[in-house]
Amino acid sequence: MTVLILAEHDGQKLRTATRQAVSAAQAFGLPVTLLLFGADLRAVAEEAARVTGVSEVKRIEAPHLAHVLPEDVAPTLAELARDARALVAAHTPFAKNILPRVAALLDVAMLSDVVQIEACGRYVRPIYAGNLLATVENPEPVQLVTVRATAFAAAGDGGSADVESLAAPAPNAGLAEWKGESLAVSGRPDLASARVVVSGGRSLASADQFDALLGPLAGRLDAALGATRAAIDEGIAPNDWQVGQTGSVVAPELYIAIGVSGAVQHLAGMKDSKVIVAINRDPDAPIFQVADYGLVADLFDTVPKLSAALA
Numbered sequence: 001m002t003v004l005i006l007a008e009h010d011g012q013k014l015r016t017a018t019r020q021a022v023s024a025a026q027a028f029g030l031p032v033t034l035l036l037f038g039a040d041l042r043a044v045a046e047e048a049a050r051v052t053g054v055s056e057v058k059r060i061e062a063p064h065l066a067h068v069l070p071e072d073v074a075p076t077l078a079e080l081a082r083d084a085r086a087l088v089a090a091h092t093p094f095a096k097n098i099l100p101r102v103a104a105l106l107d108v109a110m111l112s113d114v115v116q117i118e119a120c121g122r123y124v125r126p127i128y129a130g131n132l133l134a135t136v137e138n139p140e141p142v143q144l145v146t147v148r149a150t151a152f153a154a155a156g157d158g159g160s161a162d163v164e165s166l167a168a169p170a171p172n173a174g175l176a177e178w179k180g181e182s183l184a185v186s187g188r189p190d191l192a193s194a195r196v197v198v199s200g201g202r203s204l205a206s207a208d209q210f211d212a213l214l215g216p217l218a219g220r221l222d223a224a225l226g227a228t229r230a231a232i233d234e235g236i237a238p239n240d241w242q243v244g245q246t247g248s249v250v251a252p253e254l255y256i257a258i259g260v261s262g263a264v265q266h267l268a269g270m271k272d273s274k275v276i277v278a279i280n281r282d283p284d285a286p287i288f289q290v291a292d293y294g295l296v297a298d299l300f301d302t303v304p305k306l307s308a309a310l311a
């Protein structure tokens with residue numbers, strides 16, 4: 001029996017979250033097989049084979065897999081998972097789109113956003129917007145699990161796994177078709193794996209002010225930008241910057257929350273950050289309860305001074 005990991009990559013490199021899923025999967029005490037879907041997997045397969053803790057890499061490539069559609073890959077994953085003990089992936093939009101379909105095809109329950117694997121079938125996961133941790137048991141014959149990547153260290157290099165090519169599934173064009181994407185190009189680090197995150201709330205009032213105030217600060221600190229859901233709902237920041245229960249969960253070395261109230265749904269996405277700094281003009285804002293350093297101040301006055309001091 002093996003543990004399969006659905007790998008996520010950009011065609012060139014594995015996402016850090018996949019290396020974190022590899023670390024998580026060691027708790028099963030079984031050989032780990034990394035599954036790669038894509039169009040040209042040469043570079044990614046070489047990297048995957050080097051990841052410590054991976055025993056085998058299965059490479060499944062075809063031109064139509066350049067953009068992995070859940071409709072295309074879920075049946076193949078279900079077939080592979082039938083003979084495995086577990087199918088694990090990082091809890092990212094990529095896997096959240098695919099694993100529930102695999103669970104449905106296998107007619108098993110899946111567990112999402114697991115922060116600790118105590119044993120095969122016994123997991124710890126947050127509930128109530130991260131306010132409680134529940135230990136849950138899953139008796140299914142195949143364990144389908146997504147793990148909160150930030151709860152696990154990223155597996156490094158040092159392995160030398162075998163790489164095997166498998167036949168690719170046919171395009172399932174009747175169900176779904178890739179039409180295109182529009183990607184925001186940014187020189188900033190990826191939010192999920194950035195060492196520093198600067199986040200802003202609704203108080204920044206407009207997208208222009210958000211960029212003008214937080215952009216320079218993020219630039220000085222080589223930080224990713226994050227935002228609250230309220231800021232996103234009001235069009236102040238783009239959707240993929242949302243940090244929180246229904247956004248990204250991040251745990252950077254430094255998280256700077258600017259004009260962020262600290263609602264539980266936001267805290268669920270950032271409270272595991274190593275050092276939290278909050279700037280808010282309301283001394284009773286809940287964000288100060290989790291902040292290591294807090295400054296009660298008007299952000300429009302303070303943030304430009306902070307950016308200037310870091311220049």
Ligand SMILES: Cc1cc2nc3c(=O)[nH]c(=O)nc-3n(C[C@H](O)[C@H](O)[C@H](O)COP(=O)(O)OP(=O)(O)OC[C@H]3O[C@@H](n4cnc5c(N)ncnc54)[C@H](O)[C@@H]3O)c2cc1C
Nearest residue numbers: 201202203228229230244245246247259261265266281299
């Ligand atoms: C099911 C569900 C899921 C949710 N998921 C998420 C999620 O994933 N992420 C998320 O963030 N939220 C989420 N929310 C929303 C969440 O409950 C809050 O509404 C949201 O986080 C508030 O955002 P905010 O702090 O920007 O806005 P507000 O609550 O309006 O707070 C603004 C803060 O800015 C401060 N402020 C105002 N002006 C200034 C100034 N000039 N200088 C300094 N400080 C100032 C105020 O004192 C206040 O604390 C969710 C809600 C629900 C119901």
